[in-house]
Amino acid sequence: MSPYDPSAFPPFAVTVDLVVLTVRRHALCALVVRRGEAPFQGRWALPGGFVRDDEDLGAAAARELVEETGLCVHDPGALPPAPGKGAHLEQLATYGDPRRDPRMRVVSVAHLALAPDLPAPRAGGDANSARWAPVEELLHEGEPAGEAPAGEDRPEPLAFDHAQILADGVERARSKIEYSSLATAFCPPEFTVGELRRVYEAVWGVVLDPRNFHRKVTGTPGFLVPAGGTTTRQGGRPAQLFRAGGATLLNPPMLRPEV
Amino acid sequence: MSPYDPSAFPPFAVTVDLVVLTVRRHALCALVVRRGEAPFQGRWALPGGFVRDDEDLGAAAARELVEETGLCVHDPGALPPAPGKGAHLEQLATYGDPRRDPRMRVVSVAHLALAPDLPAPRAGGDANSARWAPVEELLHEGEPAGEAPAGEDRPEPLAFDHAQILADGVERARSKIEYSSLATAFCPPEFTVGELRRVYEAVWGVVLDPRNFHRKVTGTPGFLVPAGGTTTRQGGRPAQLFRAGGATLLNPPMLRPEV
DNA sequence: TCAAAAGTGTTCAGCATACACCCATGG
């Protein structure tokens, strides 16, 4: 019964699972990978893996993120933001129901990553084993009951409790862009006010007034800093380019319109 | 290398640690227990323990809470609030640095509990092994550097990484009472507007305008429901008694004054 | 009568909203 006795406590497997979100074609998308083995073989799941013996939880999540997407993690303190493609990474929640994995007792420390739009997912070179899927499709959002169109099959639900983890991650992202500058993590290093607005619109699923949005974000000190150039990639009048400023907390917050 | 092979992943011990907060004598206090064994023998620590083999994380935290305080957990869905003394309990974050426990690899899933003022802590009947300590004292808040008075010793720091866990829990509580009705978890079943205001003042360490606070909380639908009686336990004009209403989200939020 | 706490009414400033309007580009 000494505290050093390994038989005094039950052994657990500890994993990290990743909710990696991005905005593609005006839709909030999550990275999912195809499971190659039982249980849930062939089903889509969140990327993840075992935490190594000498590894911190955040380091394990960052390692999995690099392995799955090639993204490096923004160190919040380090400036300039990152040499390569960077992403935001934070711990989300921990899931430990005794029956969440039929094989053994697994506790999963879920992490949330926000990434700019990437060319294509890579998962060991196999293009068919990883994809960006709209979260609306993965979570069947906006389908009260049996509202599925006759012709379309409902997609298979995610493996394990990953639908719950994904829902929690999406909810966290939706609420956190209200009062923080986190939405810039969905944008490339330089972006326009309109691009940032389309991020908010995609994540929240709403339409925002472009004029008031512009005044709000440019009027909040430290949120955006001018990058110097302009671009016309959206058509219309050229737009100023900005970089994310140092401010992380938005006060007053960006208000999410009623649903 | 089969997924069923227990040697394919390193075994972890999984614990729950509790940040139990209450408001006593106008100060935010946390429950700490004296460690009876190495490491950190004799030092104060957050209450906690191993998760059992067949137990969910939230259930383990609720069990520890009952063992340490006798408090039952409010089921958010169940009404009336609770038969006995109830408390709010939610998952906080997970701490898994490889060196956080010198004995072995321990991952701790910290939980945050908010409780009304209790007569006295009980920990196995030993009155000297558990106490409510002001968080300001435990975290040395507001002491820039070497500002400690000559006569007073700085209290011993908490064991393990519990100072960080406590700081995270306090920060969570401080921000969450802004936009939720969670502050009522610090109050007895029936309470006055003034008592609720003193909770906000203690948790935030600020002074609020009693008149505007009164209008704010009584004007938010679903936040407070009249309980019928009045009390004069604070002196002065008798105050109406209220119970916590069903609303959990405050919109617009209670604004925390600048520091 | 006074102190103390509970409530109510009123004014003012800041910010979100809505929308009219102008600017600069591509086709």
Place this chain on the structure above:
DNA sequence: CCATGGGTGTATGCTGAACACTTTTGA
């Protein structure tokens, strides 16, 4: 010339901050 998106100005309404004032008890 027109469509498209970028950006500015302005009126309106809501709400939080500040504070004068009344109410109701105990000492």
